[in-house]
Amino acid sequence: MAPTDKSQKGKKTRSALNDVVTREYTVNLHRRVHDLAFKKRAPKAVKAIVAFAQQAMGTKDVRLDPKMNQELWKNGIRSPPRRVRVRLERKRNDDEDAKERLYTVVVPVLGLGNCKGLQTTVIDQE
Secondary structure, rough: OOOOOOOOOOOOOOOOOOOEEEEEEEOOOHHHOOOOOOHHHHHHHHHHHHHHHHHHOOOEEEEEEEEHHHHHHHHOOOOOOEEEEEEEEEOOOOOOOOOOEEEEEEEEEEOOOOOOOOOOOEEEEO
């Protein structure tokens, strides 16, 4: 007989519906594309950004801005940037027949020289 987990009995799960939020993260792509064939590095970097956004924001629907795709591919297929500063915006889905109630938009933060050492920041919605 399997043991029952009593620690989850009285806890409520948090809903992300009320949390329309914007955060900035630094994503280390170097460790995510390390040891890959050259022709697979930039496509893997795109997939890694999507997976990171899904995990960080808790939504399955992740949409990349065209500028984000351009930033990842600017050095070609062989050498995506080592680190990328991204802004993740969780928004409500107003479409009636949408599967998910929330979606995430990934936008690059441009104009930074070096992303190393920057912390995660929450952007105020105004």
